[in-house]
Amino acid sequence: MKFSSNHLTAFLITVFIITASAHSFAQSAKLKTNVSFAVNNVTVSDALESLTTITGFTFSYNPDQIPASRIVKVDMHNRPLSEVLEAILGSKNFGYRVMANQIVIYRLKEVPEEKPAVENTPVTQEPKQPIAANQEVKQIPAKTDTVYVTVNTRDTVVIKQTDTVYQKVPTPVSGNEAFRTTSNLKKELTPVWKADAGISLSYFFPSASYSAKENYNEKINQYEKSYSNNTISGSAGLDIRFSYNKITLASGVAFTVFGQKLDYSYLKVTGGFFRKDTLDRFYTLAGADTTWYYILDSTYIPKDNETFNYRMNNHFRYLEIPLTVQYNYGFRNVLFFAKGGLITGFYTGSDGQQILPDENGIMPIKEITPQDVVLSYTLGAGVAVPIGSKLVFSSSVFYRSQLESIYKDFPIETRYSATGISAGLIYKLY
Numbered sequence: 436m437k438f439s440s441n442h443l444t445a446f447l448i449t450v451f452i453i454t455a456s457a458h459s460f461a462q463s464a465k466l467k468t469n470v471s472f473a474v475n476n477v478t479v480s481d482a483l484e485s486l487t488t489i490t491g492f493t494f495s496y497n498p499d500q501i502p503a504s505r506i507v508k509v510d511m512h513n514r515p516l517s518e519v520l521e522a523i524l525g526s527k528n529f530g531y532r533v534m535a536n537q538i539v540i541y542r543l544k545e546v547p548e549e550k551p552a553v554e555n556t557p558v559t560q561e562p563k564q565p566i567a568a569n570q571e572v573k574q575i576p577a578k579t580d581t582v583y584v585t586v587n588t589r590d591t592v593v594i595k596q597t598d599t600v601y602q603k604v605p606t607p608v609s610g611n612e613a614f615r616t617t618s619n620l621k622k623e624l625t626p627v628w629k630a631d632a633g634i635s636l637s638y639f640f641p642s643a644s645y646s647a648k649e650n651y652n653e654k655i656n657q658y659e660k661s662y663s664n665n666t667i668s669g670s671a672g673l674d675i676r677f678s679y680n681k682i683t684l685a686s687g688v689a690f691t692v693f694g695q696k697l698d699y700s701y702l703k704v705t706g707g708f709f710r711k712d713t714l715d716r717f718y719t720l721a722g723a724d725t726t727w728y729y730i731l732d733s734t735y736i737p738k739d740n741e742t743f744n745y746r747m748n749n750h751f752r753y754l755e756i757p758l759t760v761q762y763n764y765g766f767r768n769v770l771f772f773a774k775g776g777l778i779t780g781f782y783t784g785s786d787g788q789q790i791l792p793d794e795n796g797i798m799p800i801k802e803i804t805p806q807d808v809v810l811s812y813t814l815g816a817g818v819a820v821p822i823g824s825k826l827v828f829s830s831s832v833f834y835r836s837q838l839e840s841i842y843k844d845f846p847i848e849t850r851y852s853a854t855g856i857s858a859g860l861i862y863k864l865y
């Protein structure tokens with residue numbers, strides 16, 4: 436079968452139609468992507484920036500055609516991206532042009548006739564913002580219009596034959612600049628999952644409480660007088676956090692030490708009595724009865740007071756896994772937060788001495804059977820401040836308390852509670 440010029444023309448037309456249809460389908464597919472989006476009392480420009488964070492698309496527009504400063508409130512769940520854009524812009528009189536991950540927003544209107552361009556010379560419109568001499572300009576070829584993009588600047592200007600679109604997005608930040616440009620944490624409170632990781636250090640002011648099921652009131656008073664919490668207590672840990680809108684779920688692993696100081700003394704009294712020793716014994720017979728007689732010597736044992744003093748530090752070590760829920764409130768570019776949750780502590784060791792529960796004296800803590808797992812609850816509040824585009828400093832105050840005794844099968848139960856301060860660095864993974 437021979438191919439004529441008509442066959443070739445028909446083939447090329449078919450390929451063009453299929454290619455154009457595929458491109459059109461790809462554009463419409465992105466605009467039909469379902470999105471959950473919520474903002475309250477923000478400008479249109481800020482809403483579009485938040486939408487960029489959620490979808491990954493950048494939005495370009497002419498500020499003369501878009502009501503960028505209008506205040507909007509949007510709350511939509513699982514709706515097409517085109518409907519979300521209509522809700523933000525407040526009108527259906529806008530068109531959208533998809534180019535890779537960029538969506539150009541333009542007002543629908545008749546395109547005025549252009550003056551014929553000089554042959555082989557693209558017709559362009561001078562940008563409203565002057566291009567500096569040190570800016571690099573590169574040309575992006577297109578079928579229907581010519582686009583110039585300025586780079587190495589903070590604002591990208593896109594110039595086309597029919598209109599001028601200004602895309603206000605930051606240029607890529609180098610590794611050296613990643614920690615110089617601070618972010619706005621309030622604007623990051625969006626309904627999309629975000630993850631970050633960090634390190635934290637905490638300092639405790641612990642307090643031990645004692646209780647007993649039997650009659651150990653006198654011994655408990657002795658415990659409370661002899662133990663103090665003047666030693667260093669604290670923890671160091673690695674954190675992982677997942678945030679959605681204003682809620683953050685956090686976990687991680689931490690090494691924790693509770694310190695306790697023992698200052699215990701008691702008096703042991705010996706002597707103060709007569710000791711009788713038998714020197715000789717004999718008996719007499721009176722009829723059938725025998726009577727024994729003893730010759731005794733009595734010696735007085737003087738009283739002796741011996742004082743025992745013990746001063747040492749006790750330590751209890753745990754490997755802890757916290758699980759907390761945090762509520763965030765944004766103010767300007769910082770976050771205030773409140774949190775609470777549970778801490779699972781796995782016993783890893785201890786050293787020091789414990790006062791005997793039934794008599795005077797002490798015994799090594801290692802001889803007491805510990806609880807392998809101790810649960811605690813925690814409550815706290817704090818603030819997070821950005822110190823770069825990816826790095827955040829966080830500080831908080833907190834209270835924590837154990838829900839059970841640290842010992843197993845010991846007559847006097849011991850539980851630790853503590854107030855403390857915590858500080859850490861968080862690195863955003865998004």
